Amino acid sequence: MLxxxxxKNKAKKHFQxxxxxxxxxxxxxxxxxxxxxxxxxxxxxxxxAVVTTITYANGLGGQFLSADDIPGIVQNPKIRQxxxxxxxxxxxxxxxxxxxxxxxxxxxxxxxxxLVFHILNTYLVLLLAYQLFxxxxxxxxxxxxxxxxxxxEAVFWIAGMGYVFQAFFSLLCxxxxxxxxxxxxxxxxxxxxxxxxxxxxxxxxxxxxxVPFIIVALDLxxxxxxxxxxxxxxxxxxxxxxxVYFFSAGAFWAIxxxxxxxxxxxxxxxxxxxxPAESTALLKRAPYTIYKAVELYIFPWRLSFxxxxxxxxxxxxxxVAATITIISIIAYLxxxxxKYGGLLLVILASILPTLSPVQVAWFMxxxxxxxxxxxxAMLVSLLLIKVDHRYSLKNLANYILAVLLIFxxxxxxxxxxxxxxxxxxxxxTQKTAPTSYRVYNNLxxxxxxxxxxxxxxxxxxxxxxxxxxxxxxxHNLGFTYMLMGDYENAKKYLLESxxxxxxxxxxxxxxxxxxxxxxxxxxAQEYFEEVRRVxxxxxxx
Numbered sequence: 359m360l361x362x363x364x365x366k367n368k369a370k371k372h373f374q375x376x377x378x379x380x381x382x383x384x385x386x387x388x389x390x391x392x393x394x395x396x397x398x399x400x401x402x403x404x405x406x407a408v409v410t411t412i413t414y415a416n417g418l419g420g421q422f423l424s425a426d427d428i429p430g431i432v433q434n435p436k437i438r439q440x441x442x443x444x445x446x447x448x449x450x451x452x453x454x455x456x457x458x459x460x461x462x463x464x465x466x467x468x469x470x471x472x473l474v475f476h477i478l479n480t481y482l483v484l485l486l487a488y489q490l491f492x493x494x495x496x497x498x499x500x501x502x503x504x505x506x507x508x509x510x511e512a513v514f515w516i517a518g519m520g521y522v523f524q525a526f527f528s529l530l531c532x533x534x535x536x537x538x539x540x541x542x543x544x545x546x547x548x549x550x551x552x553x554x555x556x557x558x559x560x561x562x563x564x565x566x567x568x569v570p571f572i573i574v575a576l577d578l579x580x581x582x583x584x585x586x587x588x589x590x591x592x593x594x595x596x597x598x599x600x601x602v603y604f605f606s607a608g609a610f611w612a613i614x615x616x617x618x619x620x621x622x623x624x625x626x627x628x629x630x631x632x633x634p635a636e637s638t639a640l641l642k643r644a645p646y647t648i649y650k651a652v653e654l655y656i657f658p659w660r661l662s663f664x665x666x667x668x669x670x671x672x673x674x675x676x677x678v679a680a681t682i683t684i685i686s687i688i689a690y691l692x693x694x695x696x697k698y699g700g701l702l703l704v705i706l707a708s709i710l711p712t713l714s715p716v717q718v719a720w721f722m723x724x725x726x727x728x729x730x731x732x733x734x735a736m737l738v739s740l741l742l743i744k745v746d747h748r749y750s751l752k753n754l755a756n757y758i759l760a761v762l763l764i765f766x767x768x769x770x771x772x773x774x775x776x777x778x779x780x781x782x783x784x785x786x787t788q789k790t791a792p793t794s795y796r797v798y799n800n801l802x803x804x805x806x807x808x809x810x811x812x813x814x815x816x817x818x819x820x821x822x823x824x825x826x827x828x829x830x831x832x833h834n835l836g837f838t839y840m841l842m843g844d845y846e847n848a849k850k851y852l853l854e855s856x857x858x859x860x861x862x863x864x865x866x867x868x869x870x871x872x873x874x875x876x877x878x879x880x881x882a883q884e885y886f887e888e889v890r891r892v893x894x895x896x897x898x899x
Contacts, residue, residue, distance in 0.1 A: 386489065387541050395485065402497065406480050410504045411473065413767050417514045417774035418469045424780040424803055425663065426517035427465075431458060449560045450520045465516060472512075472519045475526055480504040482529035483732045489536045490581055491697075491736065498739035498759060499732070505766040506735060507658040507773060509728030514777040518725045524565050525729040527557035528572070535573055535600065536581060551602050558610040564711055567611065568729070570603035571707040579692055579700030643721050645674070645681040647712045650722040651705070652684060655734045658766075661773055662790035663783060664797060665722045701737045705730040738762075780804050795825035799834060806838050814838050829859035837868060845872050863892040 386392050396403060422432050431454060436442055443455040453471070461467035483503045488496035512521035534550035537543070557566050577597055578584055584593070650665055669677075688706070691699025708730035712722065742755040776786040781804045787797050802817035818835035821828060836851030849872055856865040870885035 386537060392485070402484070403481060406500060406504055407477050410477050410480065413505055413770050414473055414513060414774065416771050417777055418466055420465060420469060420514065420777045421779050422465050422516060423777070423783055424800055425515065425783065430517055432463065447560055448562050450523060468516045468519070472522055475522045476513050479522065479525050479529060482533060483735065486529060486533050486732065487736050489533070489540065491740065494743060495736060495739045498742060499735040501763060502735035502738055503732050505763055505770060506731045507661060507766055507769040508654045509724060509731045510770055510773055511663070511724040512728040514774060515725070520563060521565070521725045521728045524561060524563055527553060527561065528566065528569050528729055529732065531569055532573060532576065539577065539581065547599060551606065554603055555606050558606060567607050568708055568710050570600060570607055571710060572704050573600045573603060575700060575704045575707050579703060580697050583695045644713055645677045647721050648681045648684060649677040651709060651727060654724060654727055658769060660790055661724060663787045664791040664794045666791050666794040668793045698737060698740065701733050704733045708733070793824060795821045795828050795831065798824065799828065799831040802831070802834055806841070811838060811842050827858055829855045829862055832858065833862055833865050836865065840868055840872060845876065848872060863889045
């Protein structure tokens with residue numbers, strides 16, 4: 359039974375009433391209470407750990423994937439230089455270097471580490487939901503969150519662990535802030551703001567900028583709703599504390615994050631061939647983002663690494679209509695001072711980077727939904743309890759929850775299979791995103807590594823057909839022809855790839871190698887000299 363500070367008979371009466379209590383009636387008062395909360399609920403903590411480990415076990419044997427794992431970790435020489443990595447002051451990079459060095463590059467170690475943090479995040483969700491809604495919602499919410507498929511990409515994908523870390527620090531900050539609000543103990547506020555500043559500095563991710571907005575939404579519309587006729591002065595005194603988070607975010611935006619956003623925007627152009635001139639305006643892409651977020655939370659069956667499906671005008675119109683409906687529902691619920699509206703607003707706040715006026719993220723990716731999954735779990739839990747109140751069937755909510763958790767578990771097990779190898783991932787993604795040029799380029803890499811030249815060439819050509827200016831696929835097609843010994847086609851596509859992307863100096867290097875093999879030493883040296891102009895560290899053969 360979850361810990362409460364009331365006597366046993368009152369606790370029993372509270373549990374049987376199944377009421378959602380306001381946070382001040384169930385608030386924890388001190389660090390000792392928090393420790394006692396977890397100590398007395400060790401069976402729940404154990405249950406969470408066991409259930410999560412069993413469900414995610416199929417993903418523990420997953421290999422490093424071609425989706426950032428191999429180029430960013432396995433083939434990254436800096437990861438092996440711990441002293442150099444420390445100078446970046448980036449927690450994820452330092453953690454990656456430590457795990458890679460200690461465990462000799464074992465992907466299992468990375469999967470285990472991410473799983474541990476996912477379990478810790480579930481424990482934080484337990485505490486957060488308990489503060490906001492009481493013990494029954496807390497129990498339901500933590501079980502739903504730990505098995506929610508929507509954000510599981512962040513756990514299964516090694517390179518996605520940064521989103522799990524971001525959620526860990528975000529949930530810490532939010533929990534401590536709510537403890538401060540309920541106890542007026544300044545130590546909690548100081549701890550929360552210090553952890554937030556620490557995360558901003560050492561995680562170095564724009565996703566931490568969502569925390570102040572989440573705190574405001576929780577404070578105004580869930581934990582301590584505004585009165586019907588609020589007094590601006592008194593409300594500012596009571597709620598102005600969260601301004602410190604905005605000051606911290608603003609300072610680090612000016613010092614660090616602004617450059618990170620600029621770097622991300624540049625990377626989208628140079629590495630992912632995103633054209634700002636042709637970018638979709640916020641008002642046009644917001645319906646897709648919001649609709650996909652709702653779809654993935656409610657119906658997490660059609661999961662995909664890429665969400666790049668072709669949209670017909672009819673489908674897009676339906677997305678616009680659905681988005682307008684969703685926003686209208688949120689506005690109505692907020693007007694009615696419903697906690698459901700507050701939680702929906704928090705979920706929306708958790709994916710704010712996808713709604714940036716300057717595009718710095720994909721329209722939607724499942725890893726973006728990881729943190730918001732905590733509040734979606736609370737929303738579902740509240741609805742389940744409401745069902746119990748409305749219908750007299752005994753334990754109806756428990757039965758619905760059991761069915762939901764079984765469905766989530768099955769989906770997680772099957773999704774884990776997608777992340778076992780690069781080939782299984784891209785074949786699975788091909789089914790859900792058949793018009794994604796990136797899928798076929800990645801499949802071509804897989805087939806090329808297997809020396810299945812025909813399938814590799816076909817995959818690269820399909821990628822180019824979908825995106826004619828995608829220089830990576832053109833380069834990879836040329837390299838495949840080079841490995842096949844078809845030097846004329848190799849030179850044709852390698853040269854074309856460099857013309858489309860001047861950063862692909864690797865194409866020049868390969869062109870030089872081909873010329874050497876054909877005995878054209880002078881031409882080869884010309885290519886190597888050009889490589890040196892782009893990459894000063896290049897040493898010609």
